[in-house]
Amino acid sequence: MDGLMQPRPLTIAHILERAERLFAHKTVVTAGTERLTYADVCGNARRLATALAALGVPAGARVGTFAGNSRRHLEVYLGAPVTKRVLHSINIRLSAEHLEYIVNHAEDDVVFVDRGLLPRIWPSAGRLPSVRYWVVLPDGTGTAIPADPRVLDYDELIAGAEPFTGSFEDTFALADENLAAGLCYTSGTTGPPKGVLYSHRSTVLHCLGTLAAGLVGLCESDVVLPIVPMFHANAWGLPYGAMMAGASLVLPGSSAEPAHLLRLMETERVTVAGAVPTVWTSLAPGLGAHDLSATRFLLGGGSAVPAALSETYRAAVGVPITHSWGMTEISPVGVIGGTRTQHRDAPEADRVAVRAAQGQPLPLVNVRIVDVETGRELPRDGRAVGELQVAGPWVAGGYFRVPAGESFTRDGWLRTGDLATIDADGYLRLVDRIKDLIKSGGEWISSVELEGAIASHPDVVEVAVVARPDPRWVERPVAYVALRAGSTATAEELLRHIAPMVAKWWLPDEFVFLAALPKTGTGKLSKLALRDSARIA
Ligand code: ADP
Secondary structure (H helix, E strand, O other), X not given: OOOOOOOOOOOHHHHHHHHHHHOOOOEEEEOOOEEEEHHHHHHHHHHHHHXXXXXXXXXXXXXXXXXXXXXHHHHHHHHOHHHOOEEEEOOOOOOHHHHHHHHHHHOEEEEEEEHHHHHHHHHXXXXXXXXXXXXXXXXXXXXXXXXXXXXXXXXXXXXXOOOOOOOOHHHOOHHHHHOEEEEEEOOOOOXXXXXXXXXXXXXXXXXXXXXXXXXXOOOOOOEEXXXXXXXXXXXXXXXXXXXXXXXXXXXXXXXXXHHHHHHHHHHOOOOEEEEOHHHHHXXXXXXXXXXXXXXXXXXXXXXXXXXXXXXHHHHHHOOOEEEEEXXXXXXXXXXXXXXXXXXXXXXXXXXXXXXXXOEEEOOOOEEEEEOOOOOOEOOOOOOOOEEEEEEOOOOOOOEOOEOOHHHEOOOOOEEEEEEEEEOOOOOEEEEEEHXXXXXXXXXXXOHHHHHHXXXXXXXXXXXXXXXXXXXXXXXXXXXXXXXOOOOOOOHHHHHHHHOOOOOHHHOOOEEEEOOOOOEOOOOOEOHHHHHHHHHHO
16 A cells, blocks of 8 residues: 655755745855855856756756856756756866766766866867857956857856746656756776766755764754865765755865865854865864864765874864765765764773774665675674675666676675675774775785874874785785974884784885875875886885
C-alpha cells in the first residue's frame, strides 16, 4: 500500500525561493567589500533566467563557470539549475590541456568567467567550439577584455534583462527532481577527468544531510565562509546549505591570501568556515593576531587533517578542525568526524585520536570495507583494512558520457580507491589511497600515518610521504617537508621525533626539505609531482 503524502519534487528552485521568502535581508558579502542581500542575489538570478533564454541556451545545456567565490558566481549557481540548465563549475587551476578536455567533453554552451581569469581561459577559446558566449564577470580587475562578438558583460546582461517573476519551483514536475543540476569533474590524477552529474534531488538531500544537527548543522545565526572554491565539488555544499538555513554568506573573492581570509573571519564574525588542510596550515601562523571568537565550527577535508593541525586551532581559536571525508562523486560529503558522549570523560589524548578519525557516515550514506582481492566484506572491528565502498542518494551512480567501468561494484556501490578501517561505533579511519600506499618488502606503509607523525613536529609546516622505487624493497618512503621559516630541524631530528610513533622499517629513507610543497588544482599536496621527482632522484 502506498503512503498518501504529496508527491513534491526536491529542487534547488525551492532553496532560492525559500531564501527570498524567509531570509531576503540576510547578506552575501564578497571579498569584504561588496555587500548584497539574498533578495538582490536571487533577483539577479531571476534576471539571469531571462537572459539565458534570450541567448538561446536550451534546457539541459551546460553553463560553465570559471570563477572565484563571489556573489556573481552564486547568481549563476542559482540561475542555471533553477531554469533546468546544468551548472558546470570549472577548476580555474587546470592545465590548458585538462581545461580544454573538460569544456569540450561537457560541451559547455556558455561560460561565465571572472575578468581577472580571462588570460587563463581565453587563449583556449579557439579550441572550445561548443562555447557560443563568454560572459565576463566584473571582479575589480582591469584585465583586458577581448573585442569579440561572443564576449558579453555580465552586469550589462543582467541590467538589460527583465526578472522572471513566476515560481521556478512550480515549473518542476515530480520526475524533474532527477534532472541534472550540476556537473563537476574529478581531478584526473588516475586517467582522464570524469564528470559527476548531480541531480536536483541529490543536491537537496546532500544539503539536508550536512544541515542535520550534530553534523555541520548550519543554522540561521551562522555566518558561513566557504574558503573551499566553488568549483571544488560545489564548495562542499556550503553555499546552497547556507541559503537553505538562512545563514549569511561570506565569499572570499579571488584572493586566497591568508591575511585576507583571517581579516574576513574577524571582521565578518564568521562562525563556520571550510577549507582543505593546506589552507588551514597557511592560516595558522596568523591566528594569534586576530579576534576569531565568533568561530564555532571549522570544517577540514579533501585530504587528511593532521591531529597536530587541528590541535593548533583548538588552542588558538578554541575550536578544533572537524574532519570530513568525501569525494567529488559523493557531492562531496560522506563522513563527518567529532567525538560522542562516550568520549566525554576520556583522556584528552584519546579524544584527539577520535577527532583525527575521518568520522561517521552522514544519515542516508552507507559505507563498507571489502577485501581488495576477494571483494568480500570485512568486519567493522577497527582493525581490518579494506577498500572503502559507498552507497547513498547523493553518491554518483555513473559518470557523464563515459562507461562506469571499474568504478562501481556489481551491486551498485561506488569504489572509492581509498583504504580504511571501520570500528564497532561506525567510525571510519582512512589508511591511505590505494595508489599512495608504499609497498616495502611485501608489507604496506601508510603514507597518511607517517605524515601525521612527521606533522606533529612543531617545526613542520607541510609534509608528504611518497614511494621511491627501490631495487631491494620494491618501494621505500621518502618524506618531503617544508619547515617553519628559521627552523634548523634536521632529518636526524625528525627521525628521532617519529621513532617512538612508527615501526622502525617505516622510517623514511630520506627527508627532502623544500620551501613549499607542490599543490594540486584544488590546493591539496600533489603527490603526483613529488612521486615524479622521487623517481628521478
Ligand atoms: P581529487 O583529490 O582526486 O582531486 P576529490 O576532491 O574528489 O578529488 O578527492 C577525493 C579523495 O580525497 C578521497 O578519495 C580521499 O582519498 C581524499 N580525501 C578526502 N577527504 C579526506 C580526508 N578527510 N582524509 C583523507 N583523505 C581524504
